[in-house]
Amino acid sequence: MTHSPVIRPTRLLLALLLAFGLSACASMGSAPAPGATASEPAADAGLDDDVIPDDRLPSQPLTDELLLRFLVGDIALQRDRPQLAAQTWHDLAQKTRDPRVARRATEIAIGSGQLSMARDDAQRWIDAVPESIAARQVMLSLLIRANRLDEAKPHIQALLAAQPQEIAPFFLQMHMLWDKNTDREAALRLTEELTTPYPQLAEARFARAVALANVGRIDDALKELGEANRIKPDWEPAILYRAQLMGKSSTPQARIDYLKSAEGKLPKSMALRSALAREYVEAGQLAGALKVYDEMLALQPNNLEALTGSGLVALQLHDLGTAEKRLSRATELAPQQTGNLRYYLGQIAEERYRFAEARDWYDGVDGEFKPSADKRLVRVLARLGDIDGAQAQLKAIPAPTDEAKVEKLQLEATIWREAGQYRRGYDVLSDGLKRFPGNADLIYDRSLFADLLGNYAEAEAELRRYLALEPDSAIGQNALGYSLANRSTPADTARLAEAQQLLDAAIAKEPDNPTVLDSLGWLRYRQGKLAEARALLEKAYARMPDPEIGTHLGEVLWQQGDKSAAQALFDTAARLDPKSEILRETVQRLGAK
Template identity: 30%
Template sequence: MINSVLSGSGKFKQMRHFAMLGALAAVAAGCASVPAARPSPVASPQPLARLVVATPDADHDVMAQLMAGEMALTHSDLKTAAAAYGKAAALSNDPQVAERATALALAVHDDAAAMHALERWQALGAKPAALAQARAELALDRGDAAEAQRQLESVLKLGGEDAWRQFGRVLVGARDSAQAARLLEALATPERLPADERAWLAMSELGDRLGRRAYALRIANAAAARFHSSATYAWAAQMTLRAGDRAAAQALLKQAIARAPGDTHLRLAYATMLAQGGDYPAAAKFLASGKQSADIYNLRAALAAQANDKQTLAMLYRQLQKSPDDIRQSSAFLLGQLAEMQDLKAEALAWYDQVGDEDPHAFDADLRSAVILHGQGKKAEAHELLGQLETAYLDQPEQLRKAYEADADLYMAEQKYPQAEMAFSRALQVVPDDPGLLYGRGLAYAESGKIDQAVTDLRRLLELKPSDIDASNALGYTLADANRDLPEAERLIAQARKAKPDDPAIADSWGWLQYRLGHLDEAASVLRQAWKQRPDADVGVHLGEVLWKSGQRDEAARVFEQVRKIDPTNASLRDTLKRLQP
């Protein structure tokens, strides 16, 4: 479009250049008739100094208006672009400029400008079908359904092979979707639709987008009955499932697969439908047969993991290792996950290292690598890798948050609580008031003995999520451990205990609260049960202290010894023994 305008301008410049050369030639000829021996008494002005070239002002310069319109479009300023193209259409003889002016005027709902542009476009020789399409859009914009229907009838009559595509474009862009839907149902009937399954599918999809689900389903089923293709059966299955008939949808999708057995997307859709219906074994069995792909292996692994089927996961790992290069390369992240599930940490690291930078799992592969390195005792390497991620994903908040949180979690595992606090705080700068981060930092503060800051974070978390049981328990325990605000601690832990009566961590909090309240017998009973249910080091330390204070020092010593075997470097055990045995 613009090229044609530019070429016209080029011809204009060339003609002006020839005129200038002619004027210069005339001046030169005049000078040649003057005898060279007679010098002029006064120096005459140079010929170019007398030459004046007229240039149009911006409002009457086609190129200036086109450039202004395009510049406005680069800034998504449709209103300015429409105004500029409207002026350009009045000045230009190029029908494509008038067409663009019409489209922009319609886009900004300037009906008067659209009418002027349409008239100019028609005068320059627009095709009747294109004009009818634009007039239908204008009529819909004005709310004139009758005129819109007349113009759409013209589109279908004059548009040829593109008729139904043009028809759909008018309706999908309508401001009044209800009016567009009524026109769709009135005109796009099975009797009028052409012998082209794409048109049927497009009209069904348009009906779905416009909220006419019954129409969409009716056209989809009619298309499947008429064309019997994999595409029509698949779409009918999707519409049928959305209507709530899973069994019928499953049958339709099965017919689609029968016509295109090698279509990976159809096979994945069918297996997903089986899984969503709760038939995981059938979904896994179906995917196991037939041609495999990276996506199919992913879904098979997900189904096996959900069923905690370690045998199948191990088998998938072996199969993937022997799969073709393209599948294996695109499945490097999955191979790493499968290796981790089998505790093959070194192999998992090797697979994660093969995940390419452009792979959508590149970040997650590096994150998992850091966790594995930390577990192998390579703590400095793990934090260094996370630091690299924090720099590389500085402009991607979701990944940046995960990197900071992982760094904080690893520092918590190392009992380096100040570093954990700092990492959690950085993450909270990225995602303020994130409940998970507030919870993590609250625990880090509590472990560092910064009780006021811990209480502030945990109370803020409960403001954001009043029903968060873990937060209630954490705040209640923190207050009980600090021997402050015990009525509040009792209320919070009782609330958590009611919600999770069998949770040993909450039982530990309740037993420790009873100890702070001086109820030694109840404390010992609750903590014994929690210790039996889960022999956690912290629970054992609490039980040992309660037994010690109750005078049952031999039993307390035995519990302390068991804690030492579970966690030889436990800081809580060390501090407790120092207090009890100074």
Template identity: 40%
Template sequence: MNLKIPGALLLLFLSACAQILPKPTADADKRAERSQAAGKSKLPSQDLTAPMLFDFLLGETALQRGEQDIASRTYLKLARTTRDPRVAQRATEIALHSRQPVMALEAAKIWVELDPNSVTARQTVAALLVNADRLEEARPHLEKLLASEGGSIDEAFMQLNSLLARNSNKSATFELVKQLAQPYPKLPEAHFAVSQAAWFANNFDVALAEMKQALALRPDWEIAAVYQGRILARTSNASALEFYEDYLKAHPKANDTRITYARLLLAEKDYIKARDQFQKLLEENPGNADVALAVGLLSLELREYDTAELNFKRALELGYRDPGMVRFYLAGIYEKTERIDAAMEWYRSVTAGNQYIPAQIRYAILLTKKGKADEALQYLQQLPATNNQQRAQLIIAEAQLLRETGAYQKAFQLLSSGLEKLPDFAELLYDRALAAEKIGKSDIMEQDLRKLIQLKPDHAHAYNALGYGLAEHSNRSRLPEALELIEKAIALSPNDPYILDSLGWVHYRMGNLNQGLSYLRQAFGMNPDPEIAAHLGEVLWVQEMKEEAKEVWRSALENNPGNEALINTMKKFMK
């Protein structure tokens, strides 16, 4: 029997199917609605035959059962049969969801043929052709899309490279964007699109020329200024900095450009100029907590603690999204400036966030410095840890307090217990190695550090600690191996004063006195650490520069009156 159902019933059935369709995305605009309205008059007068009804039911049942391939093939068949744009749209969406690009493209072509005014249909066809690297076929669809944009063509060009991003042939994409932009020589967004496509195709000269053209057409367009600077920075940060500086003189309220300029200054380690730029941003945006924090951090880097403190407090007043981090920095300022009680109060005020555990550890360390080691240990032991990283942090902090009170054996045992539960935690391995070295277990020190190097081949301090440990606790035959390890460490971290200290020390132990002295002077100049001072003084003494050695030791002792390594070295030579 050939059952026929009137066209009105077909519309009712399609409406029911539409309830299962995904809702339109937020960027579905009024143009799409207008195209749908226009398309309603072109809907086919189609009766629902029994075979069609069967296919509709088969397709929907397959969808409900997760049989995507059957659903895609069935709806594509219906799109061909019914010649209804709504069915073609449904077929396209199902094929896309099922990751069937060939069927999706055929369905989308039927859809755009039946509803040529549909922006969504044409965008879908263009995107599928681009993804299939069929750019020449995509071009007429993209041209029609651009022509249909009218007053929104600027937005269309700004989105063009996003649409084309999945195509791996960047040179062909660049040529396509150039062709699409050619009819719009006075549109800055068209030049911007060409510049971006040229950048992705590694054609940097064209990228720069096109971005300059975009900015010439629209001089106050900040995004073009930001990108022009980035293109310049590819070959010369100095050129980019000069460009940003000139642009900001002409456009002093260009905040995005100023932020980019400040970040580039940071990358160049020009902290004073960077801080000045953020200060100007703060003057322009007095209610911006992020800018206040940036000024505070730069002031902290420059050791301008009063300015840093003022801006951190301003960030808190303005409701910065991570108050715990700001409170942690404030506590650090008070600690650096020897306002210990205030530092402890601010550390305790960190009650949540990523800085919670580090803040409580610093509080416990300060308790220890005030002679309350037992109270500090109890405080650490009662802190809640919510993950393994925090558990490891607390174990390491407790071990540090034990070492500071001379309880090296207890520190070693605590770290060993931690490694039983967390055997591959790099921080625990490193700290136990140091603790093992302190109690004469050089075999465990070497074992832990070699395992750490295996786990983290770029861990500079693991190589350094192992090299230094071998130099200190093995016979002279292992000194070349120690030197090789420390040279590996310095290659990974060339400006680390502690590694430079180790390098100087091992050269001294090998009899290379001049080399040793040179590295130790560098290390001490970068960081007048008491242990570096002990090493430098010893080499100076052996080189018969005894007065300089005494001065190095005395100055270090004034700042670190209880340092064990420094005191023992001085006793060894100044009898």
């Protein structure tokens, strides 16, 4: 495992990374991932500023033979024969000892992938103009690429001597030079040799810490960070990297306490606040994370990380209003970087029964979440009444595995459920069970369709069959518990007791799940415990204002005599889901409007 802190590159590091064929952004992933994999060195990166003094140019007459060789090299390039071109220019560099020719030979050798030849040409370039920063940068990149770090030291020393103002920033960012193939032990040796003259430079201690961590010497790395903080008290990079290295050797709460203490000394540090919020999330302390993100947004309302982080945390807390507001703002600020957020915004719109809006969000999803968005789009199109569109969308989804084939069967059944063709959905699942006998997901879904068709005994039997396959499933426990409660009267004590047992098990696993809270509330209603039922249903509805939960709460309020509040809930449910069968049945039975 490698440990690379997130650092923004300065000018010297940027030049080296460009010479190495890297983009600076590609190297700045989330800690503790290693730096980005290096590609071939760029042929012309960082060379345009290389000025060769006239007195370094050899007195070499341009003979006919030399002119012919130059023409051969250029024609070879024009005719897409890079190996011949590289060899020709390599020979010319050797013959002329002209730094301009050596530079050109280096470029062509790199471009043709002949890196050994490129090193030879770059060395001739350096021999001719030792003070050339561009030549040193290219040579250094070639040596790193070849894992010849022991030869890199003089070139780094020369670069630092030419740019002493870059010494501290270079050490802070030195780890960005290594890719996944770098010999980490060699990198540690080089780091120690280069930093030895600077024992009182915090950045040098930081460079040692990173190199030590990357060979697994975490305790030694932490000692170096301690020295860095002794030299520079309350230095943000060392604090953040220490928290990162604490990793699995400490509890999440220990990292939180450490970062909170540091943040108290550096209250304006957005980086520390971000790290603290991420630790809260990692520890499952979502309310703490949201509080930190809110503090960040109070200082920087358009902070993209805080908007995204707080939006996703709010979504987990089922605070859909906050989630939608924050994630929408993030997509407005950075539309090219936030394609995945459209998936979550689609979920929010879908949960709020705004299906046309959900369709538009899912259509705009790109990247890793696109397959999931495409699947959710099937149901959304069906909810919008576009059955042909839903079927076309489903057909376009690949199914290379049995698991994917089962998922497509479930989606097909969903289309017919939204279309009100319950028998057709039931038959799809039944056919699926012939192809995949004993598949728990298909059994669960078929139980729901059996219930919709009024086959309550079959629905219950299928749920029991599902739980026999998945005995710890909170979803199954909730479904069977609700079914038993919904089909029982207060006199059915045995069935209500079983429902209680199932729902207690489900709520123990998912204490904040609004669907389980709804089931428990409905069980209390069936038991005649109206006050308890109301409290549970109000909690569920606050977390998820779903029409079915609202209908259940409305019925409890109606029975308590608060008919105006109940009617308001029925009206809201009707606006959200005019086709709700539970709402229609409840309103008719109660004589409500």
